[in-house]
Amino acid sequence: MRIHDYRAQHAAPVWCGGMLEFGIGRAHNVHLASLPNVSLPGDVSASERYFETELIGQPFAVDKTAR
Incomplete structure (x- = not known):
């Protein structure tokens, strides 16, 4: 979060x-x-x-x- 906020303060976009x-x-x-x-x-x-096998039970699906 601190990196996200720092980059936002400097008008630098973030990728995830x-x-x-x-x-x-x-x-x-x-x-x-x-964010x-x-x-x-x-x-x-x-x-x-x-x-x-998924550690949290149900897998993330696409x-x-x-939309």
């Missing part, structure tokens, strides 16, 4: 993405990507793409119909 996180890491990325200064395109993919 990931690749090999379990669901808890995905939740963190989704939270960060929702106002995260304005560069990022990538947050489904956790089930890389792991058969819904192509969501």
Whole structure:
């Protein structure tokens, strides 16, 4: 959060993405990507793409119909 806020104060956009996180890491990325200064395109993919067993129970999934 401090890095996000620092960059916002200096008009520097933020990028957030990931690749090999379990669901808890995905939740963190989704939270960060929702912040106002995260304005560069990022990538947050489904956790089930890389792991058969999910630590938080239900895997993060991508819904192509969501808007």
